[in-house]
Amino acid sequence: MRTETRMETTDTVAQALRNNLRASWGRAYVRVIGVNRELSWLFLDIVMPLFSIAAYVLLYRSMNAPREYDGFVILGALMTAYWLNVLWAMAAQFYWEREMGHLELYMMAPISPMAILFGMSFGGIFQTTVRAAATVTMGALIFGVHFSIANPLAVLGIFFLTLVALYGLGMTAASLYLVYGRDAQNLSNLLQEPVFLLSGVNFPVKALGFWTAATACFIPMTLGMDALRQLVFDDKTTGFMPVGWEVLGLVVTGAVTLIGAYKALKYLEDLAKRQGRLTLKWQ
Amino acid sequence: MAMSETTIDKKKEGFGPLAPLREAWRSFAPATWLGWQIESNWTDPFTFAVFNLVRPLSGALILVVMYLVATRMNTRTDLFAQVYTGNAMFTYLGGVLFGMSWVIHEDREHYQMIRYVYIGTSHLYWYLLGRAVAKFLVTTLSVVVLLTAGKLFLGLRLYWSVIDWPYFLTAFSLGLIGATGLGLALSGWMMLMARQAATVSEVAAGVFYLACGFLFPIDVLPTWAQAVARWIPFTWWNEGMRRGLFGHGNSQVLVSLSNGTILNWLAISTAVFGALSLAAFFGAERLAKRRGLLDQITDF
Secondary structure (H helix, E strand, C coil): CHHHHHHHHHHHHHHHHHHHHHHHHHHHHHHHHHHHCCHHHHHHHHHHHHHHHHHHHHHHHHCCCCCHHHHHHHHHHHHHHHHHHHHHHHHCHHHHHHHHCCHHHHHHCCCCHHHHHHHHHHHHHHHHHHHHHHHHHHHHHHHCCCCCCCCHHHHHHHHHHHHHHHHHHHHHHHHHCCCCCHHHHHHHHHCCHHHHHHCCCCCCHHHHCHHHHHHHCCCHHHHHHHHHHHHHCCCHHHCCCCHHHHHHHHHHHHHHHHHHHHHHHHHHHHHHHHHCCCCCCCC | CHHHHHHHHHHHHCCCCCHHHHHHHHHHHHHHHHHHHHHHCCCCHHHHHHHHHHHHHHHHHHHHHHHHHHHCCCCCCHHHHHHHHHHHHHHHHHHHHHHHHHHHHHHHHHCCCHHHHHCCCCCHHHHHHHHHHHHHHHHHHHHHHHHHHHHHHCCCCCCCCCCCHHHHHHHHHHHHHHHHHHHHHHHHHHHHCCCCHHHHHHHHHHHHHHHCCCCCCHHHCCHHHHHHHCCCHHHHHHHHHHHHHHCCCCCCCCCCCCHHHHHHHHHHHHHHHHHHHHHHHHHHHHHHHHCCCCCCCCCC
C-alpha cells in the first residue's frame, strides 16, 4: 500500500514536471519560432539600436574620447537590448497577456505560472540574442571596435550569470502586472533611463563615484557590465571592483531574484484573485 | 420635422467662415483634456511629476557623465552647453513623434474607442492634434526642469540676456509644426500596422537624433550624411534654436549662413515636409479604411 502511494506520488511529480516543462517550451516556442516570422520587425529591431550606438559613438568622437569608449557603447547596446527585453517582454508581458485573454488560461492550466515565466525568459533570451548579436556585430564592424578577450569562458560565464539575475528580476516584476495595469507600465517606463545611468551602460560605472556605484550594484546589470567591460577589453583600470567579487554578487542577486519571483508571484496572484483584478482589462 | 431639426442644429452651431474651426475645436479641446488625463491621472501629482522628471533627468545625466569621462573638463564650456541643450530640445521631437503615433494603437486596441472618434463630426487629425498638445505640455515641463537643473547645478552656459526670444520662438514654432506633421504621418502608418509600428516612430526619432546634430555638430557626419541632413527640417530647427539660445550654432558647415537664411530653410523644409506628411497621413487613412483596418484588434 505504502509502495503504491509512493509510486503514485512519483508519477504525479513526474507528470507535474512534464506538464511544466511542456508549458515552458510552449511559451518559449512562440518566441523562438517568431524570431524570423516577420522580417520587417527583425530588420527594425536590429537597425534601431544602431542609431543610438552611432549617436553615442559619434558623440564620444566629437569630444575626442579614447577609442576604447566606442567599445563601451557597443557593449552597452548589447546589455540594453536584454534589459529592454526584460522590461517589456518579461515584466510587462503579463499585462499584454491579460489584454489578450491568455492570462486566465495560464492560471487555469495544471502548471505553475513560474513555468510560463521560465518559458518567456528562455524565448526572450533567444530572441534578443539573435537581434543583439547582429546589432553588436554590425556596430563593431562599422566603428572598427576591437575586443581583446583573454578568457572567453569567463566572459560567457559572467554573461550567463548576468542574464539569470536580469531575467529573475523580470520574473519578479512580471508578478506586479497580475494586480496593476497602466501604472505598472509606467514603472517599466521609469526603469529605462535611470537604470541605464546607474548601471553605466555607456561609461565605466566608477565614474559615478564610489557610493553611487556601490548602490547601483544592487542592479544586476551594473555588476555584469562592469565585469564584462574589464574582461572584454582586458582593462582592469576601468573596473569598479575585482571581477571575482562581481561574480559573487551576480550569483547572490540571481538567487535572490529567482526566489523573490516565486514568492512575489504567489503573493500577488493571491492578492489579484481576492481583489478580482486578475482578469480585469483596461486598468 | 427633420428639416426643422437640422435648422435648429445649424442655428446652434452657427454659420460663416468660423464654423469649421468651431467644429474642429469641439474635437481638439476634449482631445487635449483627454490626453492630459491619460498622461496624468494614473497617479497623484507628486508621483506624476517625479515620473516625468526622473526619466529625462537620467537621460541627460548619462550625457553629463559621458562628457565628464571623455573630456575631463568641467561643465562650464560651450561644448557641454550644446550637448546638454540639444538633448533637452530633442525630447520635444521624440515625445511628439512617439506620443502621436501611439495614440492610434492605444485608442484602437487598448481603449477600443477610435471608431467612435472616427465617426465624429470633425476629422481624426484634430483629435490627434489635441492629444499631441497634452504630450507637448508634459514635455515642456521636463525641458524646463532640465534646463533649470542644468543652469543651477551644472553651470550650464545659458544666459537670459543672450537669448534672442523672437528668433528662438519663431524657430521653435516652425520646428514644432514639422514635428507634428511627421507625427501625423507616423499615426497614419500606425493605422496600417500592429503594435510593432511603434518601433518605426523610435527608428524615425533615432535617425533625427543622429542626423540633425542634436548631440554633436553635423560636421562629424560623413559628407553624404551631411547632405541628407540639410534636407531635414529638424537640422535647421536645431541650428535655429541654438542660434536663438546662444547667439551662435555649433556647426562649422552652417556657420556661413545668416540667421535669416537658417529660418528660411527651416520654413521651406517644414512646408515641404509638412505637405508630404499630410499626404502620407491621408493616404494611409484611406488605405486603412478600404482594408477595414481602422478599428482592427491585432491582440499584439
